Amino acid sequence: xxxxxxxxxxxxxxxxxxxxQMAADRSNPRRWTSAAFxxxxxxxxxxxxxxxxATAHNGGWTLPAEPLGVAVLALIVLAGLNLLGKGRPVTSxxxxxxxxxxxxxxxxxxxxxxxxxxxxxxxxxxDTSGLFEKGRATLIGLGVGCLVALAVGMLVxxxxxxxxxxxxxxxxLEAMGSAxxxxxxxxxxxxxxxxAGVGTQVGRIVHDVLPDNSKFLAVVxxxxxxxLFTVIMGNAFAAFPVMTAAIGWPVLIEQxxxxxxxxxxxxxxxxxxxxxxxxxxxxxxxxxxxxxxLKDQYGPIKAQIPTALSLLACTTAIMAxxxx
Amino acid sequence: xxxxxxxxxVILGFVTRRNPVLVxxxxxxxxxxIGGMNPQQVLAAFGRSFADSRSVTVFAVVLxxxxxxxxxxxxxxxxxLIGRLGALSAxxxxxxxxxxxxxxxxLGLTSICGPAQTVxxxxxxxxxxxxxxxxxxxxxxxxREKVRSYSASADTVGLFFGEDCFIAIGSILLxxxxxxxxxxQNLEPTQLxxxxxxxxxxxxxxxxxxxxxxxxxxxxxxxxxxxEHDLPLPQTTEQKATRQKATEEKGTDK
Numbered sequence: 177x178x179x180x181x182x183x184x185x186x187x188x189x190x191x192x193x194x195x196x197q198m199a200a201d202r203s204n205p206r207r208w209t210s211a212a213f214x215x216x217x218x219x220x221x222x223x224x225x226x227x228x229x230a231t232a233h234n235g236g237w238t239l240p241a242e243p244l245g246v247a248v249l250a251l252i253v254l255a256g257l258n259l260l261g262k263g264r265p266v267t268s269x270x271x272x273x274x275x276x277x278x279x280x281x282x283x284x285x286x287x288x289x290x291x292x293x294x295x296x297x298x299x300x301x302x303d304t305s306g307l308f309e310k311g312r313a314t315l316i317g318l319g320v321g322c323l324v325a326l327a328v329g330m331l332v333x334x335x336x337x338x339x340x341x342x343x344x345x346x347x348x349l350e351a352m353g354s355a356x357x358x359x360x361x362x363x364x365x366x367x368x369x370x371x372a373g374v375g376t377q378v379g380r381i382v383h384d385v386l387p388d389n390s391k392f393l394a395v396v397x398x399x400x401x402x403x404l405f406t407v408i409m410g411n412a413f414a415a416f417p418v419m420t421a422a423i424g425w426p427v428l429i430e431q432x433x434x435x436x437x438x439x440x441x442x443x444x445x446x447x448x449x450x451x452x453x454x455x456x457x458x459x460x461x462x463x464x465x466x467x468x469x470l471k472d473q474y475g476p477i478k479a480q481i482p483t484a485l486s487l488l489a490c491t492t493a494i495m496a497x498x499x500x
Numbered sequence: 501x502x503x504x505x506x507x508x509x510v511i512l513g514f515v516t517r518r519n520p521v522l523v524x525x526x527x528x529x530x531x532x533x534i535g536g537m538n539p540q541q542v543l544a545a546f547g548r549s550f551a552d553s554r555s556v557t558v559f560a561v562v563l564x565x566x567x568x569x570x571x572x573x574x575x576x577x578x579x580x581l582i583g584r585l586g587a588l589s590a591x592x593x594x595x596x597x598x599x600x601x602x603x604x605x606x607l608g609l610t611s612i613c614g615p616a617q618t619v620x621x622x623x624x625x626x627x628x629x630x631x632x633x634x635x636x637x638x639x640x641x642x643x644r645e646k647v648r649s650y651s652a653s654a655d656t657v658g659l660f661f662g663e664d665c666f667i668a669i670g671s672i673l674l675x676x677x678x679x680x681x682x683x684x685q686n687l688e689p690t691q692l693x694x695x696x697x698x699x700x701x702x703x704x705x706x707x708x709x710x711x712x713x714x715x716x717x718x719x720x721x722x723x724x725x726x727x728e729h730d731l732p733l734p735q736t737t738e739q740k741a742t743r744q745k746a747t748e749e750k751g752t753d754k
Binding site for chain 2: 223224244248257281284310318342362
């Protein structure tokens with residue numbers, strides 16, 4: 177049986193290999209701290225196997241969580257003090273890419289489409305085959321899809337060395353920097369908020385304000401709450417754990433028996449409508465304005481606000497109508 | 501109530517534009533400590549939840565494949581695909597781009613388009629050219645800004661409401677990671693991605709319609725701009741004269 181932990185080990189291995197490449201890259205002014213960051217992140221993946229809750233699935237192999245906590249704080253310090261650098265990207269020239277695009281034509285899209293295709297096949301057709309760990313078929317399918325796509329990609333492009341895609345991936349990793357780790361850290365923050373009782377406190381306040389058993393008002397509170405919180409924080413990922421612990425889970429799911437995936441998926445998208453309206457989400461709203469040399473840096477936000485408000489209404493309506 | 505200060509720390513951190521990783525770290529430690537945990541428990545909480553949310557970062561395995569394809573002209577080929585649409589009107593062109601952006605994002609190809617990759621070099625110039633072709637004149641500065649803003653919006657809306665249909669995207673994995681570890685559920689990413697489809701359709705209809713309306717707005721505003729320019733010259737000087745006279749009279753009144 178293929179376990180999801182194997183995928184985590186693969187991810188960790190990818191990070192460690194890329195960290196080694198970084199350490200050897202003299203064009204990166206901060207190569208040692210960059211290599212330390214990604215290497216340490218890579219090591220947290222196999223170590224996490226021993227810490228994760230699902231101890232029954234990994235043969236009872238347990239490790240203390242505190243050292244991992246120290247490692248996470250070290251990652252935060254390395255990224256927080258801007259110690260991550262970029263090397264010169266390992267890539268082809270514009271002419272080479274044009275020539276290659278002409279030669280390959282539409283075939284260049286085939287490996288990219290392989291990833292979702294394989295993942296969907298694993299999640300739907302092979303899920304019941306017993307080949308994959310129960311309930312983890314999609315994630316494992318993603319890993320399998322990437323390996324298959326890598327093989328297909330090397331065939332299609334005629335690339336022979338495995339180090340080439342790894343170098344290309346590393347360049348993308350360096351370009352993303354610590355932004356890549358932010359979603360996982362926000363998930364950590366969400367759990368700590370939950371442990372410390374932040375969600376329950378917000379929930380108590382909401383409970384005092386909301387009339388009892390009004391499903392529609394509770395849905396409005398969750399969706400609009402996600403929207404407003406995202407506008408303030410500029411990030412739906414940070415709003416999600418707080419609003420879900422406050423209203424989404426205790427009220428909409430436990431009290432009113434909402435359909436779990438529907439409530440959560442739609443709630444997240446209500447937050448995305450908020451992202452469209454806020455200068456706090458600089459990378460989506462201010463950066464394009466700068467790139468397009470707009471005089472009004474709020475131009476894109478102004479173009480997006482009517483759509484965002486309509487979609488907030490849609491999320492609320494769809495959740496109220498179909499999630500219960 | 502005091503634990504709500506943790507939220508305040510996050511908001512303050514983001515509002516003052518501190519490094520987001522640092523904000524999240526400080527807010528986590530602070531909230532844990534005021535929530536009554538001792539330092540060892542805070543460390544354990546960091547470690548345990550970091551291990552439980554590893555699935556959020558799994559999408560990094562996609563990078564080598566996409567990197568390899570970009571090296572071999574993935575973006576250039578995507579650009580050519582968009583280039584073939586150049587004969588459409590500005591609004592129709594942007595609506596088709598919105599659809600392409602949504603569909604590719606839904607397949608996990610979030611990085612082949614984007615503000616730096618396609619909007620600046622391709623989408624915005626092509627939308628401007630289309631607008632100028634259909635109205636038959638150079639765009640005034642204000643309308644040029646508007647067309648560019650709408651080009652950026654087509655990209656962002658397409659990305660946001662396309663990517664959630666793909667299972668290996670941060671937001672979907674964040675939901676499963678958070679819920680599975682906090683509430684001991686067994687959620688699968690595919691279940692969540694399915695529920696993102698109705699909203700993807702809504703987003704396309706709403707924003708697509710607004711992009712098509714942009715064509716009409718452009719026509720109307722260009723007609724207005726033309727009308728202003730085409731006013732016979734004597735009349736304007738005459739108006740100017742009367743206006744000047746009026747202000748002069750006002751001035752003497754004072």
